[in-house]
Amino acid sequence: MRHAIALRRNALVSALSIALLSPLVAYGQTTPASGDNQSNTPQATSSSAQSSTAPDQKKAVKLQAVTVTGSMIPRVEVEGPAPVVTITGAQIKQQGFTTLWEFLDSLPQVGPQVQDPASWGSTSVNARSVNLRGLGPGFSLLMIDGHRVVDYPQPLSKQSNFQNYNNLPTGMIDHVEILASGASSIYGSDAVAGVVNVILKKNYQGDDLQVTGGGAERGGRAYGDVNFFGGKSGDNWHILYNVEKSNRTALWGMDRPYQDSVSDAGYGAWGPADRMFGYQYDSAGSIALMAQNASGQYITPPAGTCGKFTNSQLSQSHSVNTNGTQITGVTNNGYYCSQPAIFQNWVLTPGSRSNNGYVSGEYDFKDDLQLYGSAALYDTVGISNTQLPAYGTGEFYDQTTGQVINNAVRQLTAQEMNSAANTHDREQNWNLTAGLRGTMFSGNFNWDLNLNSQKYIVREDYTGIAPAAMNNFFLGPQKGSTTDSNGNTIPVYAMNWQQWWNPITPQQYSQFAVNGENTASSSLNQAQFRVNGDLFKFPWVDEPVGWAAVLEAADNSFMLSPDARSADGSTFQNPFGAYLTGGGTRQRYSLGTEFRVPVLDSLTWTISGRLDKYHDASSADIARTWGTGLEWRPYDGLLVRGTYGTNFKAPDMQAIYLQSSTSPIGDYDDPLQCINAIKAGVNNSTWCSTVQRPVSQYYTLTTEGGRTLQPQTGHSWTYGFVWQVPGVQGLSVSADYWHMGVDNAIEYLDPATVLNDEAGCLTGLQPNGSSGLSPYTTHVQGSAYCQMVIGLVQRSASGQITAEQVHPINQASLYVSGVDASLDYKLHTDDHGDFTTSINYTDNLSYKSRVLPSDPLLNTRYQNPASRVTWIGNWHKGDWNVSLSGVRVGSVRANNYAGCNVLPNGVQPGMTTATAASGTVYSTGVCTVQQDGNSVPVVDTTYLGRVPVWITWNTAIGWQINPETKITLTVSNLFNKIAGIPYYSGGFEFVPTNQSADEYTGREWFLTFDYKLD
Template sequence: MRQVIALRRSALAAALSIALLSPLAALAQSASTGGTQSTQSGSSQANPASGQPDQSKAKQLQAVTVTGSMIPRVEIEGPAPVVSISGAQIKQQGFTTMWEFLDSLPQMGPQVQDPASWGATAVNARPLNLRNLGPGFSLLLIDGHRVVDYPQSLYAHSNFQNFSNIPTGMIDHVEILASGASSIYGSDAVAGVVNVILKKNYQGDDLQVTGGGAQHGGRAYGDINFFGGKSGDNWHILYNLEKSNRSALWGMDRPWQDSESDAGYGAWNPNARMFGYPNSPALMARDGSGQYITPPAGTCGKFSNSQLYHAHTVSTNGTQVTGVTDNGYYCEQPALFQNWVLTPGSRSNNGYLSGEYDFKNGLQLYGSAALYDTVGISNTQMWGIGTSGFYDQTTGQVISNAARQFTAQETGTSMNTHDREQNWNITTGLRGTMFDGNFNWDLSLNTQKYIVHEDYTAFNQQAANNFFLGPQLGTTADGLPIYAMNWQQWWNPITPQQYGQFSVNGQDSASSWLDQAQFRINGDLFKFPWVEEPVGWAAVLEAAHNGFQLSPDARASNSATFVNPFYSDNTGAGTRQRYSLGTEFRVPILDSLTWTISGRLDKYNDHSRADVARTWGTGIEWRPLDSLLLRGSYGTNFKAPDMQAVYQTGSTVPVGIYADDLTCINALKAGDTNNTWCNGNIQRPASQYYTSLTGGNKLLLPETGHSWTYGFVLQVPGVEGLSVSADYWHMGVDNSIQYLGNTTVLQDEAGCLTGLQVVGTSTLEPYTAHDAGSAYCQMVIGMVQRNADGTINTVHSGPINEASLYVSGVDASLDYKWRSEDYGDFTTSINYTDNLSYKQRVLASDPLLNTRYNNAASRVSWIGTWHKGDWDASISGVRVGSVRANNYGGCNVLDNGIQPGMGTATAADGTVYSTGVCTVSYNGGTEVVNDTMYLGRVPPWITWNGSIGWQINPETKVTFTVSNIFDKMAAIPYYSGGFEFVPTNQSADEYTGREMFLSFDYKFN
């Protein structure tokens, strides 16, 4: 992982354990070596056995540029810490995508998008959550160039960059600066920068073949990577082709995903404990009184994934079960989630070509072209059909509602969603020197385009209704529609040909593009007479044009005949121009003290209020001893409003599972504690759905922020190869764009109108988040439109500039290298992050609350390597700290499944407050159960990875890698319910288990 290296020029040769290259690295190196980049025959400049740079052949380091600075320098460690790791080490630890590796770093927060999330709009892409600031606050660079945004939005909200589609076989190394750097890189670099350096210097041809997968099934993996390089007197080219295939991990691949009844026992209510957990209906119908109509004998057995279930309703009074009602029978789905994806699959074909031509006069022409072609495979569930109340002329009775889930047996297909993605990235440039070689310059042009075609099985609701219900035959006196239900087709499987009458193949398309030009220059200005090093200077001038377009299937405008599987219709398009000028100075005040200062001006032309952003940064490096670096940095940062947040013209989604807080509060005030409007997990009848409208906001301002770090790096005296570092970091974001979701809007609407809020499903407390007459309250009240009977018709939501977020913590690392002729070479690296605070608020008037406890406070990663002769091995691991379990701070469930609620009392002025005592209701009163809260926690998440490699001969090497050696899988917390059951805020692979891979590497002569 992070390599801490010696701090003075005299120690650099011995400390060359990594090659830190970033935006100006190639420029700096070519200038310092007369325009020629060295190559090694048959290998890169890293030890092929260990993935570490070959220290035995290390030469005097000339000048490199570390991510976070534009100025080449011989001292690699700078004022802010940078993590670097080679592509070989990423594979060595069992990671098959760059995102998997990045997500394991201690500097990362929990994943911001669960792959299986219902309604997710970018299920096959992975954003980064650097410093837990969320997606969009970290910047992805490839070879120092900004990467185009992913075309689809995250949850129909915001832009982000995809960190999972860059092939690991093409990566030379990755650098991570986990601190703000807008004064160097501009927008988005608020939490930090990830700079991916692709392979450049290689001579010969190499074939790498890897295969493996998860021990418990799913995630089968195969990868073929061919790369090589050729050189002449004044030219060099590198080529790379990679083909990989990773199968999806489905719910059916993991036992706890096969049934809703795998929920923690604390989530089982009295009804479930007496009669078994009621899985979701696969096939059912209810009469006018709500009683299930028993299916004909043998019906459930005709359908795959279906069994007969006897439904009951249990009534309670206080702490006792007082009655049982028989509700009849229906066909349930014991494995509802078997077709839900836990980790999407992918098939990719990628190519990369780069080269340079040296004109022998200090002038170089260079260029590169990359194509990433990927097909992502995902799904959520099989389609079904549901009806609201109608009069059935066939049986002469009222049907209150009916539901039917289709099976693969009926559809003839798995109904998976395929995201077909193509991403081009083409760069050309010219670089050289001026003023007698004192200054280096680089002019580059870059163009990128990212296209996604999402193919899915849509649904013709009208045709399905006609198939099962037939045409509407009129209306009853009570206003119910009249149909003649075809019960023969309802209670029996249909054929794929019949299903084809109402299935529709749909395609949503999205594209984004980025064209950018960049001119960079750096060099030495002058030298103070009392120091050895000259004053360094660098500048960059940029111009960029980018845009996006969302193109949902045109048929989506008719919701009766076309509904896509995510119930979303996201539209929007827009463009943006940006012009930037940045500069940086590196001033050696003393031989032991260096000051850096940078500034940047970004001008935006779009329909937001971004206009001009000015940022600056500064840093100090003090080396009182050759073995000690004291450092610190400060900078201002900004993020331009997401283009989709500005230009999205609206997404329309019907919502049928929700809590109506206003109706709930009014019912509780009237003494009705059994009303369903307090429960956000209830599937509403079709007549009670509401329409969710989400649109952009052209009045958005840039999000602004700041960051600072201070710490030290120590090469421990007397212990060769041992170094330690520690840094405190802080960063904040003000004027942050907050997406008001439907739940928030409904909660705040109710609070603003009543002065109360619902806790749990039956407790009322004062609402103090916003004043009743505030502008915010007026806004959210206007965002909800209700029907005459009080039910919700429409909820508007979208982005506003309101929130603030401040995070801080400590990073620490230890590195040790030991060389022994008898036992081989050893390296050890341990990296630790403690997230000290996570303070946030929605409005400036809100209190700044530290909600650090919502996520793991600490993360540790480690790696140890060994190399001797033809053998090498590594052992690595990750530990993520404990997190609060479901229902933390709530009341303990009783043995019979009754869930107490928090008791309340009313003051003389009418204020309702919590008593902190758990109670249950009985006959209009309350009974105190206990005053103890549930304080359960999920234990730390610890996994180990390992690899061993054998260099059979100079051309051939085999490597065996095991990820999650001890087959660690997350347990289901006691109060866990719903989909997935296991917590996902510690690791993205808590259901993956052990994975094994075998790699074969052959170098052609």
Template sequence: MSNIRVRRGVLASSLALALFAPSAFAQTSSTTSGNSQTNQQNQQSTSSSGQSADQQKATKLQTVTVTGSMIPRTEIEGPAPVVTITGEQIKKEGFTTLWEFLDSLPQVGQQSEDPAAWGSTSVNARSVNLRNLGPGFSLLMIDGHRIVDYPQPLSAQSNFQNYNNIPTGMIDHIEILASGASSIYGSDAVAGVVNVILKKNYQGDELQVTGGGATRGGRAYGDINFFGGKSGENWHVLYNVEKSNRSALWGSDRPYQDSVSDAGYGAWGPADRMFGYQYDAAGAIGLSATNAAGQYITPPTGTCSKFGNNFALSNSHTVNTNGTQITSVTDNGSFCSQPALFKDWVLTPGSRSNNAYLSGEYDFSNGLQVYGSMALYDTVGISNTQLPVFASGEFYDQSTGQVINQAERQLTSQEMGTAGNTTDHEQNWNLQTGLRGSFDDSRFNWDLNLNAQKYIVHEDFTGLDQTAMNNFFLGKQQGTTTDSNGNTIPVYNMNWQQFWNPITPQQYSQFAVGGQNTSSSWLDQAQFRMNGDLFTLPWVADQPIGWAAVLEAAHNGFQLSPDPREANSTTFQDPFDEYNTGGGTRQRYSLGNEFRVPLLDTVTWTISGRLDKYHDASRADVARTWGTGIEWRPYSGLLVRGSYGTNFKAPDMQAIYQTGSVVPVGDYIDPLQCINAIKAGQNNSTWCSLVQRPTSQYYLNNTGGSTALLPQTGHSWTYGFVWQIPGVEGLSFSTDYWHMGVDNAIEYLSPAQVLLDNAGCLTGQQANGTSGLSPYTAHASNSAYCTLVNSWVVRNASGQLVSVKSGPLNEASLYVSGIDASLDYKKQTEYGDFTGTINYTDNLSYKQRVLASDPLLNTRYNYVASRISWIADWNKGDWNVSVSGVRDGSMRASNYGNCNVLPNGIQPSMLTVPNGAQSISTGICQVTLNGVATNIPDSVYWGRTPVWITWNTSVAWQINDMTKLKLTVSNIFNRVGAIPYYAGNFEFVTTGQTGSEYNGREIFLTFDYKLD
């Protein structure tokens, strides 16, 4: 039996009759599988009157189960829009992973953590951010069953599910419901559900081999996929093995040498522009030492060149200004910079994967069917680790008789004898078995499913023994002394020979250490489903009330096990400085019901409800959700629909059980001491500015989870229509308005926010820089919030900070809304068959507040507000040609609404005025000239990123019945994102738009051979 495929969009015109007039379409229609239950329902659709199969096919359309409902139905479309895409279409558009494809959909927003970001805790995984609500608010399922969480936390904070390890060769199709569905699926389905349907019905054997890569270099790709199926009289087995390899994209593959000169002031300040693009930023220093005055000590002649092309001699300058004028330039000495700082940085991590999947079914003679499947996803991911850096604090050097403010030494891969990269070894098992059948003459169907999953990550990284490294360059400590400011500093006899010259791998081994972080997560779940037809209302012809119920029990948990040596930072250092510990378990019991009620021949009402009971360390107890939907079909070519539902997300297990870390903080503002200083008339107090404090004034930042967390609650609604346009055969249009929100959302308070609120709660005031005070009205002094943050801050008798706790609490709110639209067309001609789909999403609002007292602001244009995707197909004989693309709308650029940098590099400041508890911008830029504030007219920057468009194509040739070739080109015009004018980050950073990237054009050739 063949499967109907709905192309990207809400409606395929070939299904129009099935959507609106199923009885008329029954003779030619097949079914699409929403989960593994569908085949059973199809097999069990027998007539109680004893009609033959051929007679039934002419009078009754077989039912399907579509994501978003548990009740099989004859129509593909329901009360809420569901997008269905085949695995073949994913490949046609040039995507080699499921995540890459999902990231191109109009319903998907920006990823919350860049995998190339320094300190990323999920370098080998990818999350999906439906509707920009955040990765944790969407649910990933495979064949209708929940998937285990990725073991490592996203941004070191929250749980999420990995969309990057599901091989595309195993996918039959995916169904995406981009609206809340907690009343059907429970927690996490706040923004929607992605249901991946694996291949089920296949007979024979097939081999697919794909190879290619980026024409600009890097991202070499190879994939071998073997799959097949065998059947007997009452059994069927499907098997799939896939092996793929994707090389990493390195910074050296995208040097952006043609763009550096065009980079704006965010990347290159006034000193850089005056003296040629010098790499004098702190992160770009390769080898340097500064004296007590902060000036660089010039390296011995030829030092930098000894390190090959890793280092280059650079001079440091400080530009002195007076208002709009540069008055002088101070020479701060020379050092060895890293002109190729990012050449060993991973822009896109590489991976090697070996995946296997086996499923089977066996039919007993009594109508029972037993089924099961086994899947193993084994992945090795390669990401960057910044090579180890030796950096001293202030010390007295006996060998030169001077105080050294800081000595910094970047090790190179040649010295280490290794690239020093981080490698993630991942294994994910998914085992399930089940039994299903029917009763009451096939009127009711039931399915009992048992599922066990485990996900393990071993992360190998390049660490170092900090004490041994210090001894190597500084020697043993010789005691202490006092500097000119009265601070006690250590005394060393530094080994300058080893500092200024390259070392050997043998020398590096004296302090080199390899580390391994391990994390695991698991999910065991049992599910019993039942559905069937209850009775028919007297006034509704031949449309019985449908009913479905589900009973679930689940046990899941996680464990973070970092290298135990990381607990002692003096002997062992993790280059990511992420010491995440914790672990815990959770039990859940759930009961859900759904009814589909034909109120009239043209009106159908759906209502669902679910109860989830939790046992864990949080305050989550019972979550109750409900949803409802309406469908009105006034005639066979029009569907008017709407839905509403309440949603929830259980407290994040990482937020509950993380035991966190303790990190010394020496660069901070103390708002309480700042307020006290202003009250005492000390308006220039250093406590009001972000400065590096002496060692004696450091405080300890304690981070960790909270057992006081509550579930995050939400709601969603949609309304729209699907229309088969009259007079134009094969043309259909749909549009839906959607709205969803989250209250009581978990927000991670930073130490700075905790200190700010602590000072406000204690004094009722807040500082406006160093100039004055204004009332603090964010929280009442006797509120529960103030009690909490005050308990998080510990001071000694003199008022100096000792420790500050920071972490998660239920405070934030987020509401989003927008419009989806889709246009679909199909035409058969003598020149071939043409199909086309255009999809459009406009995010009308993105209203967010972090704290309950914050205003609810619409920050829509800080994100890509609109996105369009399209695909057109032509088929004739043995040929198929596909053209597709994505258009990302504009968004506000870096520095939007702030002051333009002047041509000479001076940065004016925005004039602000007090407004109650807040300071607001006046839109006037100022500089201080001879002590007098001077306005700079027309100096506010209103820059926006350009629209981003990429095109893809594929050409397939069916050589014979057994052999097929396909050429796929992604990003036809080789577009690579430009450096934003005011982006002050790595030179390979692109515009920040979801689709903007640095991969460039990629070409793939696929050979497909049917073995039998």
């Protein structure tokens, strides 16, 4: 909800002109635009400060060539063939962003998160990925000082590698450059959607202390940060050091009263019983304590039982019978103990504690030779939680009461556990660099040889339970088995009802409590040799032909080491719903080159190519990419530009090396048993719908890597212009169209898709409702795909699923396109100070995707915001600086969009579907209800609700008290705006989260004290 400052052209040119260290700038880096060692100013040099420079001083400055992200060749012009967003670290922090990820998430070019860190079972609670252009986190590349960053050790969504943007503190950042278009011909794999290049502070003289405190006005997210940095120089050396300690408390459901109760769901999610008796959520998610007899009736707890448990109350459950649109009866299901505020201990945004250190230095030898190096350590502890441990018995015969218990569920409380049961992710990330650079051939060419080594370790401490020991605590040892009324064999126990209906003590809890630790690590060692220089001049142009080349070698590895005890779910159960194992290595050798050819004084052609050689367990071998760009400047104030390039992404290491990672699957549809039942004349088979199944049937899902995966290939192009508007000093506009696509993309087979295709491949049919069948035409029976999916499912002699396996395949396609536009204006006045304004806009025109080649290519643009606008206005005069900024995120479709409206009595009609000859299932647009066993159309309107446009404003006020002291007040979400709950919203996080990551945060205040020590 804050803003991004993009394309600060004039400001960056001016800053570069006074901040260059030397012309020996490394490929992938730009010289710092902040921390000028002559001014001793701790902030980035601002555009307003530059505009106050006298005209004759400006003319005395000679611009030198520097390297900007997206090219290996230094250039004078800040604007190149593809647009690059640039912002300084000081500007990021001034706007209230506490991490790099918070800033990047505000950019118009960034899509929604792929996995919400608060999601149940999240395996990367302390990390944040960036989804450039909506292609997915794996398709963008994070670099620090031009070096590729090691992958986060734990997988995203239990499947894929990604890079963590959440552990980089803003206090260490000099500036950030974002190229949001394909760049594989320069950077190789992953740079399909773009590159984020973080430049750390390098050039500073003196010592500075910054202290920041603040938090959310509505509660939670308290923030404190102490940042000390400085630099020292000698005749031929320079060193910079930076230590930063920060703490951000978590935002819990209890911090937002509208967010922690199931009754906060939108009214459209309330069914008939809810509307009659109050919102009830009859599932283990909101049940604190219950037991059901053989008929499914709740056994009433003893008087006063519910009041003994924290956050528990006596509730009555009802079922409402309907026939068509009418309510025909109400069934009293009995009483149980419920949790009205179920989400109060769930984390909305995780907390973190971090201690970070960074040191860099340079030593100049004679003859234009320089030794340089840096070392960084990012030490972070992330804090999160979702649901506390719960226990369910399943069906058994109870000797104590002499009856069959269909199921009994008990939710543990923090008081019983004497613990909040939070998960702590303890991370350490090392990054070491050493290099030597200089010139050759009489200074005509620059070269750079460097080594980089990174290590990332995550130790995840969590609270689990030992199910077998917990079962023994409440039920005692099994006393044999018997048969229920349906002929099912069930165990026999003598349940301890005294312990069941009363809170247990922490000492009793310790009998089945377990504390687990999952460990994961990843490493990256890489070497680079880079060279650039001028080759020759064409007689008809002033600029020489530029050339650059890079030679790289890299070694990657990762290892997932879950707590070995959790491999057996009966003795040890973790809160993530998965047991993830695997590990492997990869070696890469790369050669790239680039030419910048001035065809005319007004026309420049750039061409680049790269070759990457891989050694790993996949089928990847050699990837070749190339790219080209044109820059035409018909006159000084206009640039017309365009690029085209091919891209690739090597197979994900998690997708290659994931080994026998398991997770339990409970409620599921079984299309094969459904088809067989319908063919046998058994309508409304319990296998056709989980809703009709009285008892859950569990099996183990195993996820394996794919050793035959091929690289994912793609392409991208951009074209647009940058125009300095004539007659208006300081006004520039730009617009660029962009398009990128990925073919042969790696996609994990969905477990439900495997079961559907298995049934179709075996029978040639597919279920069409609970009593009908239609031909299966998605895949040809007997095809290689059919043989594959049939082999992925294991069944017992009775046909019940005992195990299923899924793995990734090269099948998916994804194509995105859109328009970026910006406006920048700078005004200098002698009496009223300096003004700058920047507006940036992105419109995502299309988002077309499919999983299988046989699937239709669907444009799902409107599933996420189609547009985003950010803006900022700055005023600077004397000792004062004020900024006002904002963000506008476009409307999105609400839950149940294009579905049937719920009736006033709570009955929810269903949208009927049909199957085309191609096998594609589509909506008929007809809403129906079940009446007397038949589907009856309902005169109803389709729901077309939308989530409103999201707009927030932010401001910052800075006062330079004296040359050594400055204070800055930053207010984020100035008008304390929070999102509303959509009508059909249900489940967890009732507010929509695909517009912004913090629509429940509200106003935040930050006060920064900046003191220069010398």
